[in-house]
Amino acid sequence: MTMPAMFDNLRLPMIGSPLFIISNPDLVIAQCKAGIVGAFPALNAREKEGEPIELERWLTRITEELDRHNQANPDTPAAPYAVNQIVHRSNARLERDVEICAKYNVPVWITSLGAQEWVNEAAHGCGGISLHDVINNRFARKAIEKGADGLIAVAAGAGGHAGALSPFALVQEIRTWFDGPLFLSGAIARGDSILAAQAMGADGGYVGSAFIATEEANADAAYKQMIVDHGANDIVYSDLFTGVWGNYLKPSIAKAGMDPDNLERSDPSNMDFGEDRQKPKSWKEIWGSGQGIGAVGDVLPAAELVNRLEREYRAAWNRLQSAVKPA
Template sequence: MLKARALPKVLQNLRLPAAAAPLFIVSCPDLVIAQCKAGIIGSFPALNARDEPGGPVMLEVWLKRITEELDRYNQHNPDRPAAPFAVNQIVHRSNERLERDIDICTRWKVPVWITSMGARVEVNEAAHSCGGIALHDVINNTYAKKAIAKGADGLIAVAAGAGGHGGPQSPFALVREIREWFDGPLLLAGAVSTGEALLAARVLGADLGYIGSPFVAMDEADADPAYKEMMVKGGAEEVMTSALFTGHPGNYLRDSVRRAGLDPDNLPKDWDASVMPDDSPLPKAWREIWGAGHGIGAVKSVGPAAEVVDRIESEYRAAIERMRAEIC
């Protein structure tokens, strides 16, 4: 295995070696700001900032608020500054906003760019042009190599158990294969909901854990109260995998499928997966069919996002001490 290199400055000096995953529809400025102030990288999908007819460009509004509020916080807390934030760009050809959103993020000098659904040279170049870094979602080693070849600075290994469009591979296999040739920034997604899981991700070779599901249930998240309640009540066995709703395998809460009037154990078999989600007569993924990862058993209550970070930090430090005691 290659010796890990020093991380880019933007990924250093975090309270915890962790980033919050961008949650479609759920992540919003309140949540991102809370995550950053708590000491981990906060993030949101650019497409969450939805424009209203005749209204302002909401991505501009969101970036202005996040940037200015974090700047004010840092001025008042020079000894414990906020972590940087990230914006997720869906680079699939179906994203008609991509070019516009790239220009906006470049202007606002977004420090961390997360790209999904395809690797694009021009997006990575835009990130670099404003001093940012680009991290790309991958579910296997082949996609990882393609992303780095196209100029990504780092990778997010989306392993089995991740919420939303989780990958099928074990994190043990996926991280190992990537680390055989890549010594740059590597994040691991897939049930990283506890401090023990975060430490395990580091032991495997990841630089940071990628935390998603616990933040759905937080006060600052823009999630339906019923969604938050399901996250609190659920465990890994309540998560099902289906490609029905988007044409790509995704992990969803079984109760949300039932709530939408479908039987999770007997889903339709004759839906044309080539039909884009907006054209489907089925309930809409993310808005009606709610994503979740296998780590939801760690979600015990609704509360401030900072409490998630506090809990994971406490568990992480305790796990390090247990391992140190056993090994030494």
């Protein structure tokens, strides 16, 4: 299996997944300085009409701060960062945001909800790589055919928009034909799980929900505490809120006056990622989360979370070395 050289010096084989609304420059910079890939959705950077483009301000800050860190710490440079592009017809900003990311030489591009050759070409044109998130083997093949360099396998239990397949099934099917970069998403909130992802054939883990409960995350304090206080049984899988199947915290749905165990189905044609989309006010605080949050016990700085994940990863490796009999 081949991995891009830019991932050679990662402290842990993992990407901090781009969290809608939540991922911001503070979180991304902290993740990258801690030695893992930090990521944010381009659509998180928003400005009012007539104001300077926020995405450019974010990219300027991230690149300059990581450059300063690398100059001051040549032996422990920051990991590369990633920008997530929603490749869906309702995203009116896509062309503009792709152009801006190319201008700033974004190193890692993560594409979602549509694989487009021209987006991958833009990534390659500025020296970047493109990773496409997929929920099944058919979408994985399409993404690679259209020029993606690697894949993010979004399995059952992942936070936000998620698939329904077992991670074992999804990774093994992709690995029958693809030997490039492959990261696994789905209830990964401990270092043990990152090592397990590698054991089943992925190159690393894609960790999202655990980072909601970090000090840098742009999330309501009640949201962070709900992540800390709940576990896998408190997650519901629904397509009601965006038109795409995803995982959400049951208590947040109940607080909005709905029965989380009896939600209506949505029409996928209503899927809308435009900036002017309207949602019922009662949905404002319906919060996404993956099934792995039972491992989250405190709200911590992002660097401390990475420290914990690394300790668990090393401990799991040592435990397996003594438990697995050599051939």
